Amino acid sequence: MDRIAEKKLADWLDSNYRKPLIIRGARQVGKSTLVRQFADYKKLTLHEVNLERYPTLVEVFKTQDTGKILRELEFVCGKGPISGKDGLLFLDEIQAVPIAIQTLRYFYEDYPELPVISAGSLLEFTMSKHSFSMPVGRVEYLYLGPVTFEETLAAMEKSVLLDLLNNYHPHEVFPKSAHDQLLELQRVWFLVGGMPEATQRFIDTNALDAVFDVHASIIETYKDDFAKYATQADLLRLHKVFNYVPMAAGEKFKYVRVDPEEQSRELRKTVDLLEKAQIIMKACHTDASGLPLGATINRRIFKPFFMDCGLMNTICGVQWISLNELKRKSFVNKGHVAEQFIAQHLAYIGKNNVSPYLTYWLREGRAGNAEIDFITQLGQAIVPVEVKAGKSGSLKSLQQFVNQKKGRVGVRFDLNIPSYQHVSHALSQGGESVQVEFDLLSLPLYMIEELPRIFAGIVTKEHPG
Secondary structure: OOHHHHHHHHHHHHOOOOOOEEEEOOOOOOHHHHHHHHHHHOOOEEEEEEOOOOHHHHHHHHOOOHHHHHHHHHHHHOOOOOOOOOEEEEEEOHHHOOHHHHHHHHHHHHOOOOOEEEEEOOHHHHHHHOOOOOOOOOOEEEEOOOOOHHHHHHHOOOHHHHHHHHHOOOOOOOOHHHHHHHHHHHHHHHHHOOOHHHHHHHHHHOOHHHHHHHHHHHHHHHHHHHHHHOOHHHHHHHHHHHHHHHHOOOOOOOHHHHOOOOOHHHHHHHHHHHHHOOOEEEEEEEOOOOOOHHHHEEEEEEEEEEOOHHHHHHHOOHHHOOHHHHHHOOOOOHHHHHHHHHHHHHOOOOOOOOOOOEEEEEEOOOOOOEEEEEEEEEOOEEEEEEEOOOOOOOOHHHHHHHHHHOOOEEEEEEOOOOEEEEEEEEEEEOOEEEEEEEEEEEEEHHHHHHHHHHHHHHHHHHOOO
16 A cells, blocks of 8 residues: 555544545556555445446436435445444545536535545546536545555565665665665566556566556556547547657657647647646746745646656557567666656655646756756755766756755765765856855665655754754
């Protein structure tokens, strides 16, 4: 079970101010499984109704009579009375009966003691076609992404490696043998990704071709879903963007590259819809002059990322490369893969109750361009994050950012053993030499989930106040 999501669910269940919970996330990221595992863990009687299987329930939901609705659901579930004493009502695939979304507010008002969870895929597609009052202020949200690298390690029972990651602190010696093992597991993760079914299939078979079959099935399922909710013209745009983003992950987005014949305005609507459905993510440009970062973002300037690294590679055609070649050779698009890996983890770190988002910094000018892959907030600090696919790479953009924004700590992810060092560099600025001083936290890519903990320890020890 997702550790952060599990804590969110536990806090939600115990809260005196609990409201019906809507779990948001792309199809097949494990929303239903999460609820079932949580109910089992808490020893709750789970009353689960998949509304895709019972579309006729729309008539009883239209009544907005919660007593009548609960009685109907009791017979569908067949587990006796639905009560808040030891029960949990779970309305799955709620997008199939859109009026049920509105009914959540009445469950909150009429049965506040009853825990109610709903989940659905492509909710934004449904809401764009129906006009009804959303239960604003009467529901809570939990945003769920794919399985993370560390969750995969737990599923693979790599407890020793997981323990090392969870307890590592800078200045400690990091075992090279463990580093080599983690790099190999990370490489495999790039191909398998974080879709739960793909992860389980790899654990069961240790066969990448079996994983690619799962990916192909998931990709076709998404395309079938699009057809349920889109007109023919919209469907073509959805397919174009869906297929384009994996090829362009981490690049500045230009609509003309998707289709030079399409109007940017129409493609923008499609991109925004896929983003809201958590199928793609945007890293929007921020000025990074102060907190919150969202106050100075420019949503027209962004880099796209796909929902999952494994699906991205499959769409790019990695399954057609022989398995031996995959194990021996580096990826042609390894820079994009590394950035995608960081993006899909960074977007959800500590943010399960808000829609996942990313920011980056871009400076374009005659004197030369500079770009920081990601800008994130850790505590009260604005932190620049650079991603390198190999063991070396220039820090020029990081130096320019630190100099301009007066930063104290920068972060770099690469393939090296973790380190923490002071950087002093003479930077050419307007024909003059400027001395740039900052601390550099360098972490291997696979340590992304430990970034908040490690950074907090550094700031407390090295930069108090």
